[in-house]
Amino acid sequence: MIDTNIWFWVGFVGFVLAMLSLDLGVFHRTPHVVKPKEAAIWTTVWVVLAMLFAGGLFLVYGHEVSLTFLTGYVIEESLSVDNIFVIVLIFEYFRVPRICQHRVLFYGILGALVMRGVFIGLGAVLIAKFHWILYIFGAMLVITGVRMAFRNDDEFDGEQNPIVKFVRRLLPMSHEFKGKHFFTVENGKRLATPLLLVLVLVEVTDLIFAVDSIPAIFGVTRDPFLVFTSNIFAVLGLRSLYFLLAAVVDKFYLLKYGLAVILTFVGTKMLGEHWFEVGVLPSLGIILGVLAIAIIGSLIRPRPAADQGTTVSARGAEHSHQ
Numbered sequence: 001m002i003d004t005n006i007w008f009w010v011g012f013v014g015f016v017l018a019m020l021s022l023d024l025g026v027f028h029r030t031p032h033v034v035k036p037k038e039a040a041i042w043t044t045v046w047v048v049l050a051m052l053f054a055g056g057l058f059l060v061y062g063h064e065v066s067l068t069f070l071t072g073y074v075i076e077e078s079l080s081v082d083n084i085f086v087i088v089l090i091f092e093y094f095r096v097p098r099i100c101q102h103r104v105l106f107y108g109i110l111g112a113l114v115m116r117g118v119f120i121g122l123g124a125v126l127i128a129k130f131h132w133i134l135y136i137f138g139a140m141l142v143i144t145g146v147r148m149a150f151r152n153d154d155e156f157d158g159e160q161n162p163i164v165k166f167v168r169r170l171l172p173m174s175h176e177f178k179g180k181h182f183f184t185v186e187n188g189k190r191l192a193t194p195l196l197l198v199l200v201l202v203e204v205t206d207l208i209f210a211v212d213s214i215p216a217i218f219g220v221t222r223d224p225f226l227v228f229t230s231n232i233f234a235v236l237g238l239r240s241l242y243f244l245l246a247a248v249v250d251k252f253y254l255l256k257y258g259l260a261v262i263l264t265f266v267g268t269k270m271l272g273e274h275w276f277e278v279g280v281l282p283s284l285g286i287i288l289g290v291l292a293i294a295i296i297g298s299l300i301r302p303r304p305a306a307d308q309g310t311t312v313s314a315r316g317a318e319h320s321h322q
Contacts, residue, residue: 004225012229016113016236023106031180033098039243046237053229064280069226071284072217075262076234077241078291079213082148082259083205084242085249090201093158094194096177103180104195105239108202112238115207116231119214124224134270137215141267144212149260163204167197206235212263219266220283253303258294262287 050073058066091101126133158164167173171192178184182196217227265286269278278286 008225012232016232019236020106020110031099031103034102034240034243036244036247039240042240043237043244046233046240050233050237053233065226067280067284068221068223069230071280071287072220072226072230073233074284074287074291075216075220075266076213076231077237078255078259078262078287079209079216080234080238080241081245081249081252081255083209083238084245085256086205087202087242088246088249090158090198090205091246094198096195096198100177100180100195102239102243104199104202105242107199108206109235109238111203112206112210112235113232115203116210116214116235117228119210120217120224120228120231123214123218124222124227127218127222134218134273137218138267138270141212141215141219141263141270143267145260145262145264145267148263149257161201163201164197167192167200171196173197215270216263216266219270220280251302252295252298254294254298255291258290261290265290 054066054070054073057069087105090096096104123137172189173196174184174186174191174193176193177195178193180195182193182199184191184193214227214231217231221227266283269283
């Protein structure tokens, strides 16, 4: 555990809130389609900020702490790509207007920040009181890694999705988007728009991914501050990464197998910590190596043309415009 006082936490949370305010209040005050160039700039900004933070940790606490943060950050950032693929399917299924996508992701990430903070706090308390829970986390990661390697992510059917069914039963809903608005009024009646339904799905998606990613970070470090900061930096960069990769993420079809290997590796490390130890630097090297192999392999041997592209149920696309 590194020696951090309350002002470290206050300062970091203040920085996050300031960046989010700058993002929404200045750069995205007027809704617009985020183009790849803008997304690339913002992705670079978030990565550079994370590297500067790692540099600050190096100056204050040394290389071990800095490398630990970077390892957690790389794990979270790589898992974000899997999250992006699911978001692409959701946006395609409901035909979310491109001009509204940033708004959904912005508020989705606000919710994700709160959920991640709660999950991390809960995880830290549980580990402090019940060390054996690490073995449960490790087993969860191994199981998730194996399932990820064999699951089929090529299709999203909103008509059969239980969250979609629940929200539609709970809230009266309009059939069409109303610009950037989550609610509208029709015939004197307040209705939710499909944009709110998409936001709920994005939030639930992040909740599901958090169940995988947060135990993975605890497999790298038990320090709540490093877990929180590496997680939050990755989440903050998710929006720009989405707009940068959404059109090409399907090309990196081997990445999910790489992520499956990473989750299985971290889970095995947690399960076997009493018998063997893998240092921070070797762990970071293994994770980066697996990601590089998956990315390069996808580029060298592209997916067959018949399998490329996002598969979306035509019935769901039609339903979103009824």
